[in-house]
Amino acid sequence: MKKTFLIFxxxxxxxxxxxxxxxxxxxxGTLTIGRPTDPVALDPALETTAPGAxxxxxxxxxxxxxxxxxxxxxxLATSYKxxxxxxxxxxxxxxxxxxxxxxxxxEAVKFTFEKAYKSQPQARWAxxxxxxxxxxxxxxxxxDVITKEPYGPILRSMAMCYTGILSPTxxxxxxxxxxxxxxxxxxxxxxEWKTNDHITLVRNEDYWGKKALLxxxxxxxxxxxxxRTIALKTGEVDFIIHVAPTEIANFEKDKNFVVHKATGLQxxxxxxxxxxxxxxxxRVRRALAHAVNIDYILKHIMEGSxxxxxxxxxxxxxxxxxxxxxxxxxxxxxxxxxLLAEAGWKPGxxxxxxxxxxxxxxxxxxxxxxxxxxxxxxxxxxxxxxEIGVDVNLQFGEWGSVFTQIRSPKLDHHMFTLAWITxxxxxxxxxxxxxxSKGIPPTSWNSYRYNNPKVDKLVEEARxxxxxxxxxxxxxxxxxxxxxxxxxxPIYNSNMIYVSRNYVKxxxxxxxxxxxxxxxxxxDK
Amino acid sequence: MINFIIKRLLLTIPTIFGVIFxxxxxxxxxxxxxxxxxxxxxxxxxxxxxxxxxxxxxKPLLTRYLMxxxxxxxxxxxxxxxxxxxxxxxxxxxxxxxxxxxxxAMIIAILVGVTSGxxxxxxxxSYFDGTNRIISLFGLSMPVFWVGLVMIVVFxxxxxxxxIGGTGSFKHIVLPAVTLSLPSIAMISRMTRxxxxxxLKEDYVRTARAKGVSEKVVIxxxxxxxxxxxxxxxxxxxxxxxMGGAILTETVxxxxxxxxxxxxxxxxxxxxxxxxxxxxxxxAFVLINLIVDISYSFLDPRVSYK
Numbered sequence: 085m086k087k088t089f090l091i092f093x094x095x096x097x098x099x100x101x102x103x104x105x106x107x108x109x110x111x112x113g114t115l116t117i118g119r120p121t122d123p124v125a126l127d128p129a130l131e132t133t134a135p136g137a138x139x140x141x142x143x144x145x146x147x148x149x150x151x152x153x154x155x156x157x158x159x160l161a162t163s164y165k166x167x168x169x170x171x172x173x174x175x176x177x178x179x180x181x182x183x184x185x186x187x188x189x190x191e192a193v194k195f196t197f198e199k200a201y202k203s204q205p206q207a208r209w210a211x212x213x214x215x216x217x218x219x220x221x222x223x224x225x226x227x228d229v230i231t232k233e234p235y236g237p238i239l240r241s242m243a244m245c246y247t248g249i250l251s252p253t254x255x256x257x258x259x260x261x262x263x264x265x266x267x268x269x270x271x272x273x274x275x276e277w278k279t280n281d282h283i284t285l286v287r288n289e290d291y292w293g294k295k296a297l298l299x300x301x302x303x304x305x306x307x308x309x310x311x312r313t314i315a316l317k318t319g320e321v322d323f324i325i326h327v328a329p330t331e332i333a334n335f336e337k338d339k340n341f342v343v344h345k346a347t348g349l350q351x352x353x354x355x356x357x358x359x360x361x362x363x364x365x366x367r368v369r370r371a372l373a374h375a376v377n378i379d380y381i382l383k384h385i386m387e388g389s390x391x392x393x394x395x396x397x398x399x400x401x402x403x404x405x406x407x408x409x410x411x412x413x414x415x416x417x418x419x420x421x422x423l424l425a426e427a428g429w430k431p432g433x434x435x436x437x438x439x440x441x442x443x444x445x446x447x448x449x450x451x452x453x454x455x456x457x458x459x460x461x462x463x464x465x466x467x468x469x470x471e472i473g474v475d476v477n478l479q480f481g482e483w484g485s486v487f488t489q490i491r492s493p494k495l496d497h498h499m500f501t502l503a504w505i506t507x508x509x510x511x512x513x514x515x516x517x518x519x520x521s522k523g524i525p526p527t528s529w530n531s532y533r534y535n536n537p538k539v540d541k542l543v544e545e546a547r548x549x550x551x552x553x554x555x556x557x558x559x560x561x562x563x564x565x566x567x568x569x570x571x572x573x574p575i576y577n578s579n580m581i582y583v584s585r586n587y588v589k590x591x592x593x594x595x596x597x598x599x600x601x602x603x604x605x606x607x608d609k
Numbered sequence: 610m611i612n613f614i615i616k617r618l619l620l621t622i623p624t625i626f627g628v629i630f631x632x633x634x635x636x637x638x639x640x641x642x643x644x645x646x647x648x649x650x651x652x653x654x655x656x657x658x659x660x661x662x663x664x665x666x667x668k669p670l671l672t673r674y675l676m677x678x679x680x681x682x683x684x685x686x687x688x689x690x691x692x693x694x695x696x697x698x699x700x701x702x703x704x705x706x707x708x709x710x711x712x713x714a715m716i717i718a719i720l721v722g723v724t725s726g727x728x729x730x731x732x733x734x735s736y737f738d739g740t741n742r743i744i745s746l747f748g749l750s751m752p753v754f755w756v757g758l759v760m761i762v763v764f765x766x767x768x769x770x771x772x773i774g775g776t777g778s779f780k781h782i783v784l785p786a787v788t789l790s791l792p793s794i795a796m797i798s799r800m801t802r803x804x805x806x807x808x809l810k811e812d813y814v815r816t817a818r819a820k821g822v823s824e825k826v827v828i829x830x831x832x833x834x835x836x837x838x839x840x841x842x843x844x845x846x847x848x849x850x851x852m853g854g855a856i857l858t859e860t861v862x863x864x865x866x867x868x869x870x871x872x873x874x875x876x877x878x879x880x881x882x883x884x885x886x887x888x889x890x891x892x893a894f895v896l897i898n899l900i901v902d903i904s905y906s907f908l909d910p911r912v913s914y915k
Contacts (some may be wrong), residue, residue, distance in 0.1 A: 130693055279870075
């Protein structure tokens, strides 16, 4: 009897232990977030940048979603089937209601995509999601998404936060005001937006899935980095976005705070203009790659806030392959000089390399403050190239004017500083758009003026198929070719870094900057 | 007097038309395209053309200028390019915050500035005057941005007395208003001191003292009133300055005002929103100047407008 009782107690204790992490989750409370800027709008049609997405990701839900391991999982669609390279069938979730009570069904999906693609002008995300032609409603809970041509990344398009489904009744009723008070199916409902001050979301009590634990999420605008950090230290806010790199180490040491990290999807790089001599010579480009000490930049400038780039896209992107840049182009000034000598560049009396009378001078344009530490990194690269005798004429401009130059049909500079996010997390988005010769400005985004027919063929093929294995292989081959050709000098891979007070539990940073969800977050206080 | 006011108000119309033209021309000349900036690195050529046409940005500058003026006469300030929101709505959202902050800073500046100026003038070259001079120099030469951050560290972080920024309660306005008022306090204080010293040398002050009027009455009634004209002029100018200078203060203290809206418009090359904000600033300047001019006739009966 005694024994049975003891065993019973033991089992009970174990049950309590196992279930305690779940039991400990507390419902209620307000999470206050400090972020640098207000959104443009809260309708993805008008707002494709992070400040908007951070908020509407919690309000609007797409058909699919990328989980924390970057795999496609279901959201408003329960399953999908690829019927042909241009057609995917989605089975929709039943018994889902928008925040205004409108039932979610195939018509709402059709409406959302029609609003985006048939409006004048189109939604600002339309060109990012690919050549979607239309949505056919098969029955209330089945839709076919049809593209104009075979489009490999279509599933990831349907998992972008931009393609969140909107309540048709709310859009029709509110008109342009919808962009300031969106209505979706998500775990949080929109409550209020005071321009440049705060946005408040409240829990959706009728959510179809596991209901959110927080009563409210308040997104405050605190533009100044230092002030934002102090706000977290004093407890005025519980969570901050965009933390000063120098502060991260301090926060990691302090028990009152938790640093949340995930590898981002942005590759910060120095773009090379292959159309402008001497950068048309691959030996010169390889020499530049050998001359840049990336570890030094990561340690002393980024101070642990970014990681080493392994390819021209981030590891979270579909189709990513490690380009072995470390082995191909280790930091080695001797190798750099040997390559340059092979290309005919010899040191002159002032140590600047020369070919005959001509000095090796490269021009470089960059902006300051557009990307994390962009100015400092660009200056460091300039100094590193100077060490091997390459004279870099660096011009800083305001982002608007720098960007216009990078994308103009004729780029007059050898190098430019840019960071690229693979927004839909699919290799096509970067490899096709950045490196296909058809994309040389003004047509598209190939500012490197890169032209390799083999790469063109690979990325075209990969776009035209929906078979993931085949696509991954093709992108792998393209990356091998790019690694040989040296089109850019990747400097760092972004990290998503957030810092919160230690009582903020259940939050997990996501590789996609836009996917900042608070549905599982709770406060232990 | 009424005729004078009407004439001055009518004169603002060409001023504003000119201001709008200059804003439009500047944005046109500065490199950077509003649509490309708005759609970002990831926009296709077609998408950019599409939006540009929808916004009428493909039309020539003069056509757009005339169109804007035409709509303006109907009271329509247009829709911002990036947010696609009525500019009047954008401005009315943030204008009260700017007004509140500017007024609070102005009140502090006048109270502290005039008082310290009077005390300095009563005992020129005293310890108080010297200290006041040093503090004024400090207030004038320290950048608002830096002072703001120091204020945050001291009052919000160390002492935990006040919030770091934002809006909500009376406590929220203290730090930004004080920070913003510092340079104006200094200017007004110096101006009060010198103007009052000047007046105190006048014969009628000596007369007043000779007939036994108390020193308090001499200073406040006889001297100060006559010293007021330059102080009022200076305060009017400062008020305009405060509104413009609020941009930095608004950024440091996360104050949701007009300055930040304007900066956002500039970076986005959103000339429609920018014109709207500049218009409000220009109108405010014109009004402040008018009020200052009118106040002269109350302060000094010799000044009259016919």
